[in-house]
Amino acid sequence: MNNVVETTNLTKNYGNRCVVDDLDLRVCEGDVYGFLGPNGAGKSTTIRMLTGLVRPSSGNIQVMGRDMPAQRSCILREVGALVESPAFYKYLSARDNLTIFSKLSGEYDSDHITRVLDIVGLLSRANDKVKTFSHGMRQRLGIAQALLPSPKLVILDEPTNGLDPQGMKDVRELIKRLAHEEKVTVFLSSHLLNEVEQVCTRVGIINRGKLVAEGDVAELLRTEVEDVEIKVGGLKKTREVLDKLQWVKIQGESITSGDYGTISVRVPPEQIPYMTRALAAGGVDIYSLYPKLTSLEDLFFELLEEDKNAG
Amino acid sequence: MLVELQTEFFKLAKKPRTYIGPSALMCLLALIIVAIKYGHEFQYMQERLARDFIISGSFANAAFLTRYVLLPPVLLMFLPLFSSMVFGDLLAAEAADGTLRTLLCRPVTRIGIAVSKYLLGVFYVLTLTLGLGIAAYLLGAVFLGRGSLLSFFGGIWIIPEKAAILRLFEVYALVALGMVSTGSIAFAISTFLSNSNGAVGGAVGFITISAIIGGIEFFSSIKPYLLTTYLLSVDRLFTDKLDTALYLKSAEVFAVYAVVALIIGLIIFQKKDVLA
Numbered sequence: 001m002n003n004v005v006e007t008t009n010l011t012k013n014y015g016n017r018c019v020v021d022d023l024d025l026r027v028c029e030g031d032v033y034g035f036l037g038p039n040g041a042g043k044s045t046t047i048r049m050l051t052g053l054v055r056p057s058s059g060n061i062q063v064m065g066r067d068m069p070a071q072r073s074c075i076l077r078e079v080g081a082l083v084e085s086p087a088f089y090k091y092l093s094a095r096d097n098l099t100i101f102s103k104l105s106g107e108y109d110s111d112h113i114t115r116v117l118d119i120v121g122l123l124s125r126a127n128d129k130v131k132t133f134s135h136g137m138r139q140r141l142g143i144a145q146a147l148l149p150s151p152k153l154v155i156l157d158e159p160t161n162g163l164d165p166q167g168m169k170d171v172r173e174l175i176k177r178l179a180h181e182e183k184v185t186v187f188l189s190s191h192l193l194n195e196v197e198q199v200c201t202r203v204g205i206i207n208r209g210k211l212v213a214e215g216d217v218a219e220l221l222r223t224e225v226e227d228v229e230i231k232v233g234g235l236k237k238t239r240e241v242l243d244k245l246q247w248v249k250i251q252g253e254s255i256t257s258g259d260y261g262t263i264s265v266r267v268p269p270e271q272i273p274y275m276t277r278a279l280a281a282g283g284v285d286i287y288s289l290y291p292k293l294t295s296l297e298d299l300f301f302e303l304l305e306e307d308k309n310a311g
Numbered sequence: 312m313l314v315e316l317q318t319e320f321f322k323l324a325k326k327p328r329t330y331i332g333p334s335a336l337m338c339l340l341a342l343i344i345v346a347i348k349y350g351h352e353f354q355y356m357q358e359r360l361a362r363d364f365i366i367s368g369s370f371a372n373a374a375f376l377t378r379y380v381l382l383p384p385v386l387l388m389f390l391p392l393f394s395s396m397v398f399g400d401l402l403a404a405e406a407a408d409g410t411l412r413t414l415l416c417r418p419v420t421r422i423g424i425a426v427s428k429y430l431l432g433v434f435y436v437l438t439l440t441l442g443l444g445i446a447a448y449l450l451g452a453v454f455l456g457r458g459s460l461l462s463f464f465g466g467i468w469i470i471p472e473k474a475a476i477l478r479l480f481e482v483y484a485l486v487a488l489g490m491v492s493t494g495s496i497a498f499a500i501s502t503f504l505s506n507s508n509g510a511v512g513g514a515v516g517f518i519t520i521s522a523i524i525g526g527i528e529f530f531s532s533i534k535p536y537l538l539t540t541y542l543l544s545v546d547r548l549f550t551d552k553l554d555t556a557l558y559l560k561s562a563e564v565f566a567v568y569a570v571v572a573l574i575i576g577l578i579i580f581q582k583k584d585v586l587a
Contacts, residue, residue: 051416053585076418083416087409091326100318104417145413 002029003062004153004185005050010059012045012209019045021209023059027153027187027202032179034200034217035189036300042209043189044084047157050187051081064152077105080151082159086142090131094122094141097130098148105149116144119174135162143171147178154178155187160195172199197296205300207307213299220299226269227251227292233285235261241282247271264292315419315427323431332393336443339389343379344454347371360461373451374460374475380447381486381545390486391493391518391542392511394436398494399510401428402580403501406587415585425580429498429573433491440487444479462549470551482548485561489542492565493518495572502579505587518542538568 005027012020020042027033037043048054049061052072061068063075088097095113102108117123120140130138139162146154156175160168176199178184190196196203197217204214213220232238235253242248242265251264267275272289279286323329347353353371360366402425405411414424451457460475462468470478496517501510521539524530534540541561547554 048585053412053415055582055584073418073420076416079416081416083412085409087413089322089325089410090408092322096321096325100321101413101417103314103318104414104419106314106418142413149418 002065003027004029004031004064005033005187006062007046007050008060008062010046010049010061011057012042012049012054013057019209020049020056023206023209023211025204025211026214027185029185030179030183031202032175032186032188032200034196034203035187035206036191036193036196036203036296037206038191038304041206043206044157046206047081047083047155047187047189050155051079051083052076053083077149078152079155080146080149080153081155081157082142082146083155083157085161086138086145088130088138088141088145091129093127093129094133094144095126097141098145101145102148107149112148112150116147119147120144121170136164136167139163140167140171143174151184153185153187155189157189158191159188160190160192168195175199193295193297193300203296205303207304210307212303212307217296220296226272227264227266228272228275228289229262229264229292230279230289231256231262231287232279233260233287234283235259235263237282238263238279238284241279241284242275245271245275245278248275312423312427315423316430319427319431323435329435332397332439333442335393336439337446340376340380340443340447340450343376344450347376347379347455364467368456368458370458370461372455372458373448374458374470374472374479376451376455377444377447377479377483378460378462378549380443381482390440390490392515393439394490394494395497395511395514396507397435397439398429398432399497399501399514400507401432401498401501403505403507403510406505406585407507409587412585412587421581422577425502425577429495429576432494432498436490436494437487440490441483444483448476448479460549464546464549468550470549478549478553481553481558482545485548485558485565486542486545488562488565488569489538492538492568492572495569495576499572499576499579502576503583536564538564541565 003026005025007023007025010020010023010025011018023042023046025046035043035046045054049056050063050068052069052075055069064078066075068075089100092100094117098113098116099108102113114123114126117126120143122137122140122144125133125137130141133141139159143156143159146156160171163171172195175186175188179186188196188200200217202214202216203220205212230238235255236259239250242250242263247268248271249266251266253261253263255261265275276286276289348371357366357369357371360370402411405414415421457472459472460470460478462470493514497510497514500513501507504510504513518539521537522543525534525537525540525543541564544557544561547557
């Protein structure tokens with residue numbers, strides 16, 4: 001699959017401060033790529049370099065096989081971007097704003113403007129001045145603006161910022177629709193981990209300007225061991241049985257009442273049936289057994305902790 | 312470039328702030344007309360002149376009003392300030408509002424955006440300055456009457472009405488070019504400050520310092536290169552014949568300042584990181 005975005009040794013320094021450090025990103029065609037990182041990690045600076053707003057101190061950027069910033073104009077014909085908070089001419093209407101940006105893209109089409117306004121749910125407010133819009137409405141207009149050039153790549157910097165829960169859901173659905181129906185590659189920067197987990201197929205995690213992990217979401221979340229919580233009657237008996245199983249590691253327990261409670265264990269997934277049988281054979285009453293899935297949030301904080309310890 | 316220019320004109324026409332400047336200038340003209348028509352100062356001057364000369368009509372007419380507007384308070388403060396505000400706002404206001412970021416995420420060249428904005432500023436300031444002259448003459452003709460231009464510079468000069476109209480046009484055109492130079496300095500400063508107030512302050516500061524330096528004997532060797540030397544020489548263009556050498560030299564200095572400031576601004580804008 002072709003790389004839509006590829007950065008090699010991308011670095012940005014402001015004076016002595018290194019904001020982006022030797023960053024190698026790969027975004028493939030069709031990806032919904034989640035770009036994660038804590039505040040100040042270098043996400044926005046990376047996005048600004050990808051869109052040609054900021055010049056790299058060193059390293060290379062290739063967007064759809066072309067050099068950024070050398071072929072900036074060519075690249076931006078096929079890229080829609082919403083960088084940080086959406087900014088518009090407040091004294092103009094939503095339609096006038098989109099008309100301006102559409103003309104500057106060299107692709108003015110009144111029907112297309114109507115279509116993108118409809119997609120983001122602003123058609124009924126198309127002729128209202130932007131100064132009368134709420135933050136959420138401006139955010140939607142920002143996404144509409146990013147969709148104007150009928151892009152092959154959409155770069156969205158925290159697009160659900162300031163949206164209400166319904167608005168957030170709508171934007172996530174829109175991103176999924178763009179990727180699946182319109183075959184648009186999406187580069188999504190967000191600090192909302194569950195959002196990235198719900199929407200993205202691949203993620204890159206950046207911390208202190210460095211990429212600490214990159215890969216398929218499913219791949220990154222797949223673990224060799226699984227945490228399982230077992231609700232049992234007979235905690236003492238359970239511990240005795242589990243202590244005999246070498247591949248089981250008890251993580252903790254909580255007592256509900258008397259000898260009843262929940263015990264957390266870490267166990268290789270393929271051993272879970274044997275463990276269940278051993279518990280039953282040992283006379284343990286199992287009320288429930290459920291896996292505690294690793295979330296992107298767990299992975300994110302784990303990686304940040306590792307990076308902190310390494311640094 | 313044409314598309315960029317079209318969109319800039321579209322924004323200019325729709326922006327409420329566009330109409331504040333002309334309105335302020337119209338108010339200024341109205342106040343000057345009232346002062347000329349009803350002020351004791353001008354009546355006293357008329358009486359004083361009548362003691363030594365035979366004056367038919369009033370010297371305080373349309374031509375006088377149009378020339379009066381170009382005296383230092385307006386010429387050295389109001390117009391440069393206004394011009395700096397217009398040019399300083401072109402890029403800096405968009406940078407501060409974040410719209411520059413949205414604009415530069417489109418397939419446009421930075422030079423295209425900057426030059427189209429600069430040309431818009433040139434158009435606006437030329438229109439405003441020349442419009443001020445035309446409005447002054449027309450309003451003066453209605454409220455004060457027409458006639459020859461009585462000019463005081465190293466004596467008293469009487470320029471016949473038709474010659475006065477041509478002279479006023481020539482001088483206003485030169486002043487408009489001077490305002491473009493002043494604005495260009497604000498434009499250049501705004502490209503690296505991303506702050507319109509700083510750009511306006513910088514340009515006005517530049518004009519003020521130039522005016523002060525020009526008055527100090529020690530700096531007499533650089534006086535011929537100062538913008539203010541020529542802005543302050545406008546008076547000398549209202550004698551019986553136009554001082555062509557001074558006129559051309561003034562135009563040359565204004566043009567050089569404008570071009571150099573534009574080039575510096577474009578170089579900075581082309582290289583700068585858009586962080587706002």
